[in-house]
Structure formats: C-alpha cells, structure tokens
Amino acid sequence: MGFVDIIIGALLVFAFYKGLKNGLFVELASLIAFFIGVFIAIKFSYAVSDLLKDFFLWSSKTIQVFAFVLTLVFVVLGIHFIAKLLSSVANFAFLGWANILAGGVFAVIKSALLIGIFLNLFQKVNINDMMISKETQESSLFFNPCMKTSYFLLPILGDWFTDLKEKTANWDKKEVSTKSEEKNKSEEKM
Template sequence: MYVWLACQSFNFEPMDFNHWDIILFIPLLFAAWKGFSKGLIIELASIAALIAGVYVAANFSEIVGAQLKSWFELEGTWSGYLAFILTFVGVVFAVYALAKILEKAVNLVALKLVNKLAGLVFGIVKMALILSIVLNIVSWFDHLVPVMSKSEPQNSLLFEPILKSAPTILPILTESGWMEKAEEVAAPLFEMEGEGLEDDND
C-alpha cells in the first residue's frame, strides 16, 4: 500500500519497479531510518571517529607503546598492537563523547528535528555512495564476465542514478582510470579461464 502511494506521488507505475529497485531500496530505507534515529551530528561523528582514530593511532601509537612497555614490561610486538588498539579506541570514544555533548547543545536550542532530518538525508547520501561504489565494481566485473547485465538493470528506476552518483560526486573514481588499468590486468585471466572451460567442454 505504502509503495503504491509513493509510486503515485512521483507518477511512477508500480510495474516500473523491478527486483533491482527492491534490492537497492531496502538498504536506502535502512540508512534513512538509521540516519534519522542518530541525527546528523552522530552520523558525521561516526565517520570522523574512524578517520581520526586510524590517523592518530598510526602516528602516535609508538608513544603509547613506549609507555606501556615501561608500565607492564611488554614485548615490542605485543606493545605495538595493544598501543594501536588502545589509541584507536580512545580517539573513537573521545570523538563520540564530543558529539554527544554537541548533540545535547543542539537539542537545547530546539534544533533536534533539524538534526534528525539532516541525518536522514546524510544517511541516504552515504548509503547511495556505498552502493554506487559497489555497483561500479560489479559492473566492471560484469563487463568481463556478463552476468549482471542479463538481469536487465537498465529497466530499474534506481540502478542508473545510483551507479552514476559516486563517479559524479567523487570524480577520482573516473579520472584515475583505475577501471581501465584493472581491466588490462584482469582481462587475460578471464580469457585464460574461458579457454579452460572450452577445453573442458571439448
């Protein structure tokens, strides 16, 4: 019922949707709900925490490791691993703590709904980019070994816009020419595999 109403509001016929739309719509819907429930601040903090955690741990875990050695007399390898993990976790918790404080401040000035709606939009955009990167990789493999193209993704309403979203927003995906370079390396492998299958059939 809800899907039908959505179709009518955008002048889409339900028959225009195919299985690709369902596959893509489910994660987008989940991302929208997750983004709305968390809000923009926490959504941004989740990304910032990962980036900051990896950066700080990679550059400053040696200092933490040296301190752990002096405290617990740990071996070099173990102290390095433990220092990286502790530094990463510490930074992630610190970023989340700051985000929670900022979120409470935003809620106090009656911007909670704005934060939630912005989180919903950000969640959809983030998931669309993730799906776009995945679809671009799958489409590249499909160019070598046609499988996905047989399922008629061109008849999907969501497939083409999502496929193009990442290369549009992140031009490095197309400007770097990584797909062409990867094809040059992988194509002979697929040709060899195809010849092997033909020999087996003979």
Template sequence: MNWLDWAIIIVLGIAAFQGFARGFIVELASLVALVAGIWAATHFSSSVATAIGLDPTKEILAFVVTFLLVLIGVHLLARLLTTLLDAAELGLPNKLAGIAFGVLRSAFTLSIALNLLLGYSKGDMPPKHVQEGSQFFEPLWAFAPLIIPALGETKWVHQVMEDVKEEASELTD
C-alpha cells in the same frame, strides 16, 4: 522496477531511519571518527603503546587501542553536541539533516560497492537484464564517480561505463 531497485530502496530506507534516530551530528561524527581513528592509529599508535606501557612488538594492539580511543572521544563529543542542540530546540533539524546525510552516505557506499562489483565482474554483475530493468542502477552507479572523479577515471570503471553506454545505445536503436 526489479529486485535490485527494491534492495536499494530497503537499504536507503534503513539509512534514513538510522539517520533520523541518530541525527546529523552523530552521523557525521561516525564518519569523522572512522577517518580520524584510522589516521591517528597509523600516526600515533607507537606513542600510545609507550604511554600505556604496551610492549612495542604489540603493534596491532596499539593500533586498535588508539583507534578505539579516537572513536570513543569523537562519539562522546558528538553526543554532547547533540544534547546541546536538543536543549536549544534544534533537535528536529538535526534529525532531518541526519536523514539526508544517512541516505547520501549509504548511497555513496552502495555506489562504490556497485562500481567494485561491476569492475570485478567485467560488467556482468548484476546481470545485464537486471541492470536494464532497474530504475536506480544507472544513477547509483554514477554517484560515487561523480563525487570522487578519480574512481570514474580508473581503467576498469571507464571500460564498464563504455560497455553500459554501448548496451544502452543498442537498446535505443
């Protein structure tokens, strides 16, 4: 294990703690709110601007207001559902599922960041010796392309994957 493994463990540990503290419903709602907020803001910001009396030239402000309204609405709904689960004594399963979801979401985010970093640096960041000495590098690197195959089929990711396979075969020979 090297510094990269420890950094990954720390990030995933924080995600697990946050997932437990917030619970599955709020964790999932955060993701849904982000996606729904962006979608609603791109499709309905002009209607919201008109409804609240904003100048049509203030598109960015209308976008932000729409995004925040959706974010707040989804968050309030998630808190209500969490309260109902707690009342039904399903709080612990909600929190345990929150751990799993939080860790998976963070691993996915780290995987995307790692793939982007590798693509941008042509496979040199993190350095080869760090990649080779890490126990979590390869599984984390492969996680996002497994979930989103299109990422794995992009030209630069494919090239990085081939380079890593070539390096690995040289190490085993």
C-alpha cells in the same frame, strides 16, 4: 524495479530511519570519526605499538594491527561522545527537529556513498557480468547513481591504503634491523 533496487532502496530507507533516530550531529560524527580515525590511526598507531611492545609478547604484525584498531576505536569513541554532547545541546536549544531531519537526509547521502564504494568493489568481482547482468545494472533505478556517488572517494581511500601499506612496510624494516642489531650485540658479548 528489480531485486537490486529493492535491496539498495531498503538500505537507503533504513539509513533514513537511522538518521532520523540519531540526528545530524551523530551521523556526521560517525562519518568524520571514521575518516579521522583512519587518518590518526595511520599516523600515530606506531606510537601506540611502541607502548604495546612493552606489555605484550606478540609478533610485530599482531601488535601493529592491534595498535591500529585500538587507536581507531579510541578516536571514534571520542568523536562519538562529542557528537552526543552536541545533540544534547541542539535538543536543549529547541533545534532537535532540524537536527533529526538533517540527520535523516545526511544518513541517506552517506549510505549512498558507502553503497557506491561497495558496488565499485563488487564490479571488480563481477567478471563478465556473471552475478548481475549488464541489462539489470542499466535498468536499475539505484545501481548506477550509487556507483557514481563514490567515484570521487575512491582515489582518496586508495591513497590512504597506500600510505598504510608503506607505514607497515617501514615497521617491518625497523623490526628486522632491531633484531639484527640485538643479534649482533649478543654475539659480541660471547
């Protein structure tokens, strides 16, 4: 067991502890909240940005980013509140032990997925195996299994980021056309 295994193992043990502490409903909600939050923020942050334009004199990029983050935070907080409520119901129904144990297992699986995504991104930077050698990667107990867990998630995330990029590009085009229309109107008045 090498240094990489110790780091990944420690992260997985910490995830198990945190999952035991939070329970399944909160752990599941944190994962669902992230994905639903990103999805809703991509789809609806333009509406929030239109509202924010009336209150702030920021650049359109700043307003778009702020609207995205604000939408994401509200969705995550809303789902987290619902999860806490469900955890309270589970504890009241004497299912707290099942909620806690399932939360620990789910937290390990969720963390393995996130570690796998990070390791896949790390491989893009680890050119010619300069940071972590190929031998270390192959002899590692956790490195390759964690990487393999994330393979099915990467295309989904890639599609979401492409969609976000397109939405942002459309906002820029909309702002440029709006500014040119305003300029034309002001020139016509003169």
